[in-house]
Amino acid sequence: MKIDRKEVLKALETITVAGEGKNMVESGAVQNVITFGDEVVVDLLLTTPALHIKKRAEVDVMKTIHDLVYEKAKVKVNIKVEAPPKEETPNPNQIKGKPIPGITNIVAVASGKGGVGKSTVTANLAVTLSNMGFKVGILDADVYGPSMPIMFDVEQAKPTSVEVDGKSKMKPVSSYGVEMLSLGFFTQPDQAVIWRGPMAAKALNQMIFEAHWGELDFMLVDLPPGTGDIHLSIMQSLPITGAVVVSTPQAVALADAKKGVAMFNNENINVPVLGIVENMAYFTPDELPNNKYYIFGQDGAKSLASDLNVPLLGEIPLVQSIREAGDFGRPAALQNNTPTEQAFIKLAQNVVAQVVERNETLPPSEAVKITTMAGCSAVKKK
Numbered sequence: 001m002k003i004d005r006k007e008v009l010k011a012l013e014t015i016t017v018a019g020e021g022k023n024m025v026e027s028g029a030v031q032n033v034i035t036f037g038d039e040v041v042v043d044l045l046l047t048t049p050a051l052h053i054k055k056r057a058e059v060d061v062m063k064t065i066h067d068l069v070y071e072k073a074k075v076k077v078n079i080k081v082e083a084p085p086k087e088e089t090p091n092p093n094q095i096k097g098k099p100i101p102g103i104t105n106i107v108a109v110a111s112g113k114g115g116v117g118k119s120t121v122t123a124n125l126a127v128t129l130s131n132m133g134f135k136v137g138i139l140d141a142d143v144y145g146p147s148m149p150i151m152f153d154v155e156q157a158k159p160t161s162v163e164v165d166g167k168s169k170m171k172p173v174s175s176y177g178v179e180m181l182s183l184g185f186f187t188q189p190d191q192a193v194i195w196r197g198p199m200a201a202k203a204l205n206q207m208i209f210e211a212h213w214g215e216l217d218f219m220l221v222d223l224p225p226g227t228g229d230i231h232l233s234i235m236q237s238l239p240i241t242g243a244v245v246v247s248t249p250q251a252v253a254l255a256d257a258k259k260g261v262a263m264f265n266n267e268n269i270n271v272p273v274l275g276i277v278e279n280m281a282y283f284t285p286d287e288l289p290n291n292k293y294y295i296f297g298q299d300g301a302k303s304l305a306s307d308l309n310v311p312l313l314g315e316i317p318l319v320q321s322i323r324e325a326g327d328f329g330r331p332a333a334l335q336n337n338t339p340t341e342q343a344f345i346k347l348a349q350n351v352v353a354q355v356v357e358r359n360e361t362l363p364p365s366e367a368v369k370i371t372t373m374a375g376c377s378a379v380k381k382k
Contacts, residue, residue: 003035003070008042011068015060017046017053029057031080039074040065049081100208102215103137105241105355107274108234110264112256114225117279118246120326121316121347122222123151124333125244128341128348130177131333134217137172140182141204141234142224149184152176153329159185162212170211176334179214181207201233208237218355235269239365242274242358244313244351249278249300257301261308272362274354275311276301277347280318284339292317311354314347316340 012030013023024030024044032043042061046054058077065075100106109125111118122138130136140148149155152175159181162171172179183203213219221240224230234240243264247257257276264271278301282292295318305312316322319340325332333344 001038001070001072003038003040003073005033005035007069008033008035008040008065011064012042012061014068015064017057024057024061038070038072039076040069041076041078043078044080046079046081054079054081099239100213100219103213103219104217105359106219106221106238107351107355108221108223108240108243108264108271109246110223110231110243110260111225111246112258112260113247113253116225116246116248116253116257117316118225119147119151119222120322121244121246121277121279122220123148123326124322124331124344125348125351126178126218126220127176127331128333128344129218129352132345132348132352134352135215136177137179137213137216137219138181139204139207139219139221140180140184141221141230143183143203143230144224146182146184146187148180148182148222149173150329151326151331152178152180154180155184155329157185159211164212170207172211172213176331179216181211183207201230204230204233205237231263235271240271241355241365242272244274244277246277246279247301247304248280249294249297251297251300253296254300254304257304258308261310271365272358273308273310274351274358275313276305276308277313277316278302279316281315283318286320289339311350313350313354314343316343316347 009025009030012033013025016023017027017029021027029044029046030042031045032041034041042065044057044061046057058079061077062075065073109118109122119140119142126136126138138148140146149157152173154173154175157173157175159170159173161168163169170181172181173185174180221234221238223234243260245257245260245264247253261273261276263269264273280296281294281301282298283295284290284292301315302312317339319332321335321338322332322340325335332338332340335341
């Protein structure tokens, strides 16, 4: 009995490999068929090493040939397993690492220590830049203590959705000419955010890449205090144009600010430090607007900036109206013809000048590739 190869192929078209929708021949599982008299050799290529799948394929081939071609055929089945390329599962600690279309400059605002007014500086810098004619957005990356909804009086607001290129994306909340997204929009005021780093990074991923930010001259990223995994995740997710470090004048805050600058200057991170902001630099009472009282010390951040060879971007006074404005949801920089407004205008002008100089003299920033969260020594540039 001489077996026809075409008959074997036709018979194999009646069976499928488990888990695949197409028959063996159409799917490419049958690599080759050789016939010689009453002998048949079938070479199969499977995509799974599972023993039961391999065994079933072998049995199906032999039974089909015996049933449909020749019941006494001598059948040999050779099985080779070749798994398809495995798609990488996104690591929540490793956000996409690419620029956001339409955003020209991304400025991280950081502090080595909590309570120095980093978020207050971010909010007031944002509205000042907006008043200067720039298009500005804020990414509130302080996932454990988001405060931007309060400072902009949008606590009850919720981001809406907008369709962009056939995809539904979040539309940031707008207030005082500033676009913003914050985890505070998605949690209750009394709800504690108890997340590990990967969960927080995933939330940031959504606010960054699943939102329609539009055209922005500046995105300000309000980072959490310290130098932790959220900072690394942000620097991995986005090519940061430069960083602004906020401190108060006392020694304990300056020591932490120094660590913040060191983090950005780390050779494996290499984010340009645009300068240091001294918040609560001096106290000026309303009844004595020309007096300055250096409650927390004098020129601490100025000396630190000089020691680290970075610019001192501004000195923000300790004024009751700044605190009240933040609590009432109207940034103090919006108060016209006040020392506070002038302090933030000077700060904004210096930030813009440093960004322009940085862009003219340094190559574009790269996102950082994080290979482990053990520390800065384990990160490298893409």
